[in-house]
Amino acid sequence: MSDDAGIKKAASLLKQGAVMLDISCPICHMPLFKLKSGEIVCPNHGKVYVVKNEEEEAKVKREVSLQGVEETLLDGLFAVAKKIKEDPSDEESLKQVIYYLDALDRVEKLIKELKGQQSQ
Ligand SMILES: [Zn+2]
Structure with a gap:
């Protein structure tokens, strides 16, 4: 991307209420x-x-990997939800949904914990 495009983007960020920082x-x-x-x-x-x-840096890396795990879990959850739509009596898939939701809950808690540590 050229500098010009960057400056245009910067101007539109300012219009949206973003604040320019003294770091580059x-x-x-x-x-x-x-x-x-x-x-x-x-x-x-x-x-x-x-x-x-x-x-x-280590914390940020952990957070990024956890977000990757979260995305994978969500993909799995959507795939199982699709199966249930096709066959609502599919008990095995219903159980899987509960496992996925439980896992997602735990991952989200871990991410929240990490974020909390960063803002202190
Ligand atoms: Zn850059």
Whole structure:
């Protein structure tokens, strides 16, 4: 992406109420923006993670892998839900849905815990 496109994107982020930060993207060195949602984005690269130290980097990596697990579980859940739609008397699939929901609940708790630690 050219610098021009980055500047245009930066301008539109500001219009949306994003705040320009005094830190720059580690990849392209454009200033980073903090969105209203609290997410930090680079106009060129989208969502970026700003880490202050190795400990924080490890936490972010864990969070990203947990989000991967969450996505996999959701895919599985949707696949099973589809089976139930085809055959509502499929008890085995109904049990699987409960397992998936339970697993998702646990993963979400872990992610929340990690996020809580980061904001302290
Ligand atoms: Zn960037």
